[in-house]
Amino acid sequence: MTMLTDAPRRRQIEDVASALFRASGYSATSVRDIARALDMQGASLYSHMASKEDVLWSIVDRAASAFEEAAELALEAAPARDPRARVMALVRAHVGVIARDPGQASVFVAEWRHLAGDRRAAILERRDAYEARLRSLLADGMAAGEFALADPAIAATFLLSALNGAATWYREDGRMSADQLADQYADLALRTLTEDTR
C-alpha cells in the first residue's frame, strides 16, 4: 500500500477511492464518501479530478500496467525453455502485485465494468491479452510434455480466478506476508498443471 501522508492529492484520492470501491463497490461509493475520508467537501475534489469515472479509470489503468510490467519483468528473468519456471514466475509476479496493493488490484478485478465505452473496451482488451499470455505459457508446457491439461483456456481461467480471489481477502496486516502468499499460491497453482499421480 502507498503512504497516504505526503502523497500528492490526486494519488491520495485514488488510494482512498480504491479502499472504498473495494469495500462497497464503485456505484455504492459516492464522491462525498471519498471527500469525507479526506476531510474535504465533495465539490472540492473536482479541483483534482474531472469526474468520478476518471478516478476509477486511473486506478484500473495503473493496476493493469502493474500486472503487465510485473509479468514482463518476471518472464524476462525466467529461463526461456522451462515452462514450469515461467508459469511459476508469472504466478508469483501476479500475486505480488495483488499483495502490494490489494485495493488497487481488487478494483481492477471487480470494478472495471463500470467504465464506459472506449475505456471499458481498452481494459477488456488488455485483460484478454494478459490471459492469453498465460494461456500460451500453458500451451508451451503442454507441447514440451510438462503439463497435462484437457483445455488450457479453462485452466488459465481457473487459475486467474483463484489468484485474483486474493485481491478480495488479502490484508497486509494479516497473518500472512506477501511472500508467504506468493509461495503458497504458486505451489497450489503449479500443481494444477500436472497430472494427479496420487
Next chain:
Amino acid sequence: MTMLTDAPRRRQIEDVASALFRASGYSATSVRDIARALDMQGASLYSHMASKEDVLWSIVDRAASAFEEAAELALEAAPARDPRARVMALVRAHVGVIARDPGQASVFVAEWRHLAGDRRAAILERRDAYEARLRSLLADGMAAGEFALADPAIAATFLLSALNGAATWYREDGRMSADQLADQYADLALRTLTEDTR
C-alpha cells in the same frame, strides 16, 4: 436457469434482478431497470416486494440454500472414508449449482455485501460454515495421508475462488455444458490437493 415465462411474478422479478445485478452490480441497477425488463412501471414492483434489498436477500438466501443442500446431498452419497471422492463430490455439486443458475450464484458471490445488518451477518456466517466444511474435508484428507497441503485454510480459499470464478463467466449457451464444466473444474481442483510429483 429458470423459465421466465409462467413463473410467479415475484420469481420473475428475482430472475431479472439476478441477471441485472450480475451484469452491473446491485447498486448500479435501479428498481426501474428491473421494472423496464418486465415491461412494468417502477412503482408497480412494490406490489411484489417490500424493498430492493428484499429482492437481493431472496436471491442470496436462495443461492446459499442451493449450495448448502447440494453439498449435503453430495456428501451423503459419497463414500464416508474416501477424502478424494468426498472433495470431488463437493466440488462437482458446487459447480453444478453455479452452472444451473449463474445469475443467482454470481449475486451470492459478489453482491451479498450490499445486505445490511442481520442479513449480512447471517450470510457471512453461512459462507463461513460452508467454507469450514471444505476445510475439514481437506484436513481429513491430510490426516488420511491422501492430501499434502501446507495450509488447508489457504487451499480451501484458493479452491473456492477458482470455482466461484465460473459464476462470472459461465454462460449456459456457451461451448461448454454444465457437466463438462464440472468435470474439468473437479479435475483441476483435485490436482491442487496432492503433491506435484512431476
Next chain:
DNA sequence: CCTACCGATCGGTAGG
C-alpha cells in the same frame, strides 16, 4: 479548497 446551487435520478408511498 469552500459555499451555494443545479437537474437528474434514486428508492419508496398514496391512492386508486
Next chain:
DNA sequence: CCTACCGATCGGTAGG
C-alpha cells in the same frame, strides 16, 4: 398494476 408524487441523494458546475 398505474399515475402522481415525495424527500434524499447523486455527480457535477459556478464563482470566488
